[in-house]
Amino acid sequence: MRTPERQRQINQLMQAVLASEPRLRAAYLDHVCADDVKLRAEVEALLNGHVPTVDFIPVSQPHEAKTEIRWTGKLVGGRYLIEKELARGGMGVVLLARDQRLNQAVVIKVLLDSALEPKLKEWVERHFKAEIAALSLIDHPGVVRAIDIGELPDGRSYLVMQYVQGSSLRSVMEWQGINLERAGKLLRQLGHALTAAHEHGIIHRDLKPENVMLQKVGAEEYVKLIDFGIATVREAPEETHVKTTMVAGTPHYMAPEQFRGKPLPASDIYAMGVIAFELITGRRPFNADSPVELGELQRAGVKLKPRDLRSALPEAAQSLILKALAFEPQFRPPSARDFGDALARILASNSAPLSTGEGQTLEIGHVLFTDLVGYSKLTIDEQTRLIQLLRETVNASAELQRAQMNSQLICLPTGDGMALVFFGDPMAPVKCAVELARELKRHPEIKLRMGIHSGPVQRIADINQNRNVSGSGINLAQRVMDVGDAGHILLSKATADIVSQVGDWAKYLRDCGEYEVKHGVKLHVFNLHKGELGNPKPPGKARSLSGKLAAPKPWLWLAALLLSLALGVIAWLYSKAAPNPPVTERRLSYSLTVQKDTQRFPGSKPFVLPGEIIFEAGYQVRLNVSSPQSGYLYVLNEGPMQTNGLPDFNVLFPPTTFNNGSAEINANQPIQLPPPSAQPEADWFVFDQEEGVEKIWLVFSEQMVPELEAVKARANPQERGIISNPSQLNAVAQFLAAQAINKPETEKDEAGKQTKLKGQGPVLTSVVKLEHH
Numbered sequence: 001m002r003t004p005e006r007q008r009q010i011n012q013l014m015q016a017v018l019a020s021e022p023r024l025r026a027a028y029l030d031h032v033c034a035d036d037v038k039l040r041a042e043v044e045a046l047l048n049g050h051v052p053t054v055d056f057i058p059v060s061q062p063h064e065a066k067t068e069i070r071w072t073g074k075l076v077g078g079r080y081l082i083e084k085e086l087a088r089g090g091m092g093v094v095l096l097a098r099d100q101r102l103n104q105a106v107v108i109k110v111l112l113d114s115a116l117e118p119k120l121k122e123w124v125e126r127h128f129k130a131e132i133a134a135l136s137l138i139d140h141p142g143v144v145r146a147i148d149i150g151e152l153p154d155g156r157s158y159l160v161m162q163y164v165q166g167s168s169l170r171s172v173m174e175w176q177g178i179n180l181e182r183a184g185k186l187l188r189q190l191g192h193a194l195t196a197a198h199e200h201g202i203i204h205r206d207l208k209p210e211n212v213m214l215q216k217v218g219a220e221e222y223v224k225l226i227d228f229g230i231a232t233v234r235e236a237p238e239e240t241h242v243k244t245t246m247v248a249g250t251p252h253y254m255a256p257e258q259f260r261g262k263p264l265p266a267s268d269i270y271a272m273g274v275i276a277f278e279l280i281t282g283r284r285p286f287n288a289d290s291p292v293e294l295g296e297l298q299r300a301g302v303k304l305k306p307r308d309l310r311s312a313l314p315e316a317a318q319s320l321i322l323k324a325l326a327f328e329p330q331f332r333p334p335s336a337r338d339f340g341d342a343l344a345r346i347l348a349s350n351s352a353p354l355s356t357g358e359g360q361t362l363e364i365g366h367v368l369f370t371d372l373v374g375y376s377k378l379t380i381d382e383q384t385r386l387i388q389l390l391r392e393t394v395n396a397s398a399e400l401q402r403a404q405m406n407s408q409l410i411c412l413p414t415g416d417g418m419a420l421v422f423f424g425d426p427m428a429p430v431k432c433a434v435e436l437a438r439e440l441k442r443h444p445e446i447k448l449r450m451g452i453h454s455g456p457v458q459r460i461a462d463i464n465q466n467r468n469v470s471g472s473g474i475n476l477a478q479r480v481m482d483v484g485d486a487g488h489i490l491l492s493k494a495t496a497d498i499v500s501q502v503g504d505w506a507k508y509l510r511d512c513g514e515y516e517v518k519h520g521v522k523l524h525v526f527n528l529h530k531g532e533l534g535n536p537k538p539p540g541k542a543r544s545l546s547g548k549l550a551a552p553k554p555w556l557w558l559a560a561l562l563l564s565l566a567l568g569v570i571a572w573l574y575s576k577a578a579p580n581p582p583v584t585e586r587r588l589s590y591s592l593t594v595q596k597d598t599q600r601f602p603g604s605k606p607f608v609l610p611g612e613i614i615f616e617a618g619y620q621v622r623l624n625v626s627s628p629q630s631g632y633l634y635v636l637n638e639g640p641m642q643t644n645g646l647p648d649f650n651v652l653f654p655p656t657t658f659n660n661g662s663a664e665i666n667a668n669q670p671i672q673l674p675p676p677s678a679q680p681e682a683d684w685f686v687f688d689q690e691e692g693v694e695k696i697w698l699v700f701s702e703q704m705v706p707e708l709e710a711v712k713a714r715a716n717p718q719e720r721g722i723i724s725n726p727s728q729l730n731a732v733a734q735f736l737a738a739q740a741i742n743k744p745e746t747e748k749d750e751a752g753k754q755t756k757l758k759g760q761g762p763v764l765t766s767v768v769k770l771e772h773h
Helices: 004-020 022-033 037-048 118-137 181-199 265-282 291-300 317-325 336-349 379-394 398-405 428-442 473-483 493-497 555-578 725-741
Strands: 082-087 092-099 104-111 146-151 157-162 212-216 218-226 364-371 410-415 417-424 448-461 466-469 490-493 509-516 522-528 585-595 607-609 622-628 631-645 647-655 671-673 692-701 747-750 755-761 763-770
Touching: 004 037, 092 585, 104 118, 118 146, 118 157, 118 417, 157 265, 181 265, 181 336, 181 490, 265 317, 265 336, 317 336, 364 379, 364 473, 379 398, 379 417, 379 428, 398 417, 398 490, 417 428, 417 473, 428 448, 428 490, 448 493, 448 607, 466 473, 473 490, 473 522, 490 493, 493 522, 585 692, 585 763, 607 671, 622 631, 631 725, 647 671, 647 725, 692 725, 725 763, 755 763
Parallel strands: 448 490
Antiparallel strands: 082 092, 092 104, 104 157, 146 157, 212 218, 364 417, 364 448, 410 417, 448 466, 490 522, 509 522, 585 607, 585 622, 585 755, 622 671, 631 647, 631 692, 692 763, 747 755
16 A cells, blocks of 8 residues: 555656656656656556546647538538537537427537547547447436437547537636525536436546536526536446546546546546535635645645635535545445435525515624735735635634634625624624734735724625625724725724723724725724734824824723713614614616627527527627616626736726716616617627627716726727726726625516616626627
């Protein structure tokens, strides 16, 4: 038996060999292994059984591709007219065709006539035939159906499959996770589809969100499992012997035993566990740079649990997901169907809607608001790394864990930091801040500033039924933090008055004076500095008035007590005798006008849709927006690609040709994008041949948005809305990420052919996804 050290040595050497040129591998092994004959033999055995994932097998060289068929317009099998190529990889091509007999769309998969090395070519052909056999065996509504098979004149086999009209599971994933009940329903269906395959002795081996399609039938959503291209078909369902196969799959979703070439039905359950984790939290359980690192993370187990990222997730659901991710296959759920059914039951039973704020009483929340200084100037990778490190540091805080155990804490991500809302103990955020400052001494790369304030808050739920908080308490904590620089722990005067009466905390407080923040609000701020913890310098943005240490005064204890009592009485009377204060609400409606490709659909007329569909190349679309309120409207397009780690954004509205470039619109003013011109036939967005998901961001605000005001001038005929400045791109991306936390309520008005949005707060932000194939 290999020791862990020996296994790690073999894995690292394996990766180094794979990274080298094939012609140099033998010499490299001679040099590295030297006299260790056994080490060389073990690595060579792994190399002989290794095949890259389908996604990474290189495409044929240009001179080989010249002989490849031009598919569009070809008739296959005397029946299937090829309309276009959908996808191409190193092994095969996927084509959209029309069945001339039944007049229905179908998908055809054909192997490329590539000059692959004989061993790889043999493996590819064998697994293509296995895919045909697999789909012919399975008869389940959740698995794509095989319709026909045949051979091309050159002897290559082809497979004709059902065309799935819909979008992939990947396209509906959200960075904070989707609605829990919806996730449960989708995973239940996926579990049933997988079990149908397993009962016929078929292991999918490449289960990932891209291979799970979603179809809409009326108001219902159905899962369809696709792409059995590297499936393993066992000789009989009851076969127990595990055969060693070539290594294939998508690494992030591969079970440990799959890396060893020994896939099992439990390997698909593991992949389903990764999908469940990602669907619910918005991220994968492991993020590694190489298969070697991934294997070590898998063996160590999940460090950041699902509930650390999604506090609304029931404990039982977390336990079930972690069981599916067990390193040893025997410890995973017995079947995918059992896993999906159990998870759906738990999520459904815990999905009763939380209050959205109506009729809720005010409470006093003790808020610690944090953010990373200079966050917007970091690369996307560095932002992700530092936020993850900050989360881990915060989760290790003893004060935070104590509050979590007593259900007296709500944690809110803010894009460039987080807000921690404590209930009960007003000293909890102060102690937590000191713990963070102490721990962050070990991580000088994290430049954190913190603001603390106690004030009225309301517990509400966001659109995903996660616990959330609103109210002046959290807003003022952010304003206090905004005054500070890196390292500062700043307190509002209300909080400082209470803190100064506890123990010897008063000697660590320094009065920084007043500071005028947004909307003309004046805040009296105190700086907390204890030894090496905190920043002893006055905040650079503040105007120091007194510069004196906050010292306890004879009357202060009574004042603090009276203040606390007064706040409690006011909150109680307010909840009993008066309605809740009016909450700012923004409303917006949109629809899509669609024109199909008139070359393919002669005589087709434009039609209006209330929401999103999948578009094909040549389709044209207009976006129609209006609101019963006046305000400032900004519309941006985020493309499917990235440049230098930053999203590609285009400003669509306001163009410089509209209202002198102003974003301000009147109530009930219809807005059409592209704007009407002297040539109406040109007033369309047109989808090209590139596949992907375009995101149209709608931002409707009471006031001008500085981050978007800075880039709106790009919407001119020369720049065509393209934001090329990296710092501006970063600022826009961060603004939209922060706003995306507060998703608006959505209502589809089928009769009026529009989608109605309603959001709480001064800014409404929503995303319209346009998926095109």
